[in-house]
Amino acid sequence: MIRLSLIFLGIGISLLLTSCFKEDERVTPHVPGTTEIDTIPMTNLYKYQVYFKLATGEAASSVDRKLWDMAFESGPGGWRIRLNTSCFMYAAELTNEEFGIPVDSTGAVWKFDNSNGDADSTAIGVWYNISGTDTNSKQKLYLINRGIDEQGNDRGFRQFVLDSLRNDTWYFRIADYNGTNAHSYSVHKDASANYVQFSFTDPASQPAEPLKESWDLLFTQYTTLLYTDLGEPYPYLVTGVLLNPNLVEVARDTLNSFESITFESVQDFEFSRQQDFIGYHWKYYDFDTGAYTVDPDQIYIIRDVHGLLYKLRFLGFYNNKGEKGFPSIEYQQL
Secondary structure (H helix, E strand, O other): HHHHHHHHHHHHHHHHHHHHOOOOOOOOOOOOOOOOOEOOOOOOOOOEEEEEOOOEEEEEEEEEEHOOOEEEEEEEEEEEEEEEEHOOEEEEOOOOOOOOOOOOOOOOOEEEEOOOOOOOOOOOOOEEEEEOOOOOOOOEEEEEOOOEEEOEOOOOOEEEEEEEEEOOOOEEEEEEEEOOOOOEEOOOOOOOEEEEEEEEOOOOOOEOOOOOEEEEOOEEEEEEEEEOOOOOOEEEEEEEEHHHHOEEEEEEEEEOOOOOOOOOOOOOOOOOOOOOOOOOOOEEEEEEOOEEEEOOOOOOOOOOEOOOOEEEEEEEEEOOOEEEEEEEEEEEEE
16 A cells, blocks of 8 residues: 555656656757859950849849949948949049149059958048048049950049038049049938949939848959069959948858758858958869869858848859850859
8 A cells, every 4th residue: 555655656746747847849940942043144244243132033233334433432420432443443642733733643652442341441541530520521632543444445534532521422523634624523322322323424323332231242343452473462353242241241161062051050150241252262264275164162151131141152154155254153041
């Protein structure tokens, strides 16, 4: 009788303890998206800049790269001015020269925007002084070399002075190289875009960069610094991919296969917002074949403007007619 009572007591304690613990919650497994393959039509002369969004698999915009010259930062507190480096543009600050008359550029120090997107490494640089709570232009005179078009033709020079940035509006002056055709212009910030663009050829057009949350990757030519065997830098036009500076970041995986990379496997990756992190290194020029070869083992892990993770690799650089300038990509949401 005592033994039977002990058995019932044991069962009761077991039931009591069991009731104290919740059932294990089921974790919904992470389901990846489907694998997509797309071709980006930059064309064989790299005429177009293509703003691409991974979530839709479509171009938010595809524009002739010659349609703009300068880009003015639009975000709150934004003060940076960028040149259109897809046209190999660069600038020099001229001293002891006056806007609106012929200038002498002898001995000018020409500067390029750094392709890594560093705000401290632009050709225009810091154009203002801060006095108390006021931001005042230094009234520097710049000579802008507009670079070349897709055919390699020179696009000429412009004089440029930034007068002020007041109430979210940029005020500046532009003249021809010899000082003629001097005019004043203004560009108002657009908070929905990273930059507002401006065209020297057609100032009234004010071409617009796509909305900042509508694209992740920019397929384009751009200027970067390469180095000689002696370590001397020289600017060069390359063709590749730049990141949207608004939230997009990327990591690289050269060890694992595209198929084996999962959402779980990339959680400890180190991501970068360096604008040219993807850049042009996914391909190389083979002098023996006279053609570009793509490296499909370079896998990029991209966190898009919405915080979603994708894996992406390049499959080719030519269309079915054998024309370069048509990079094909394979990508999948993790």
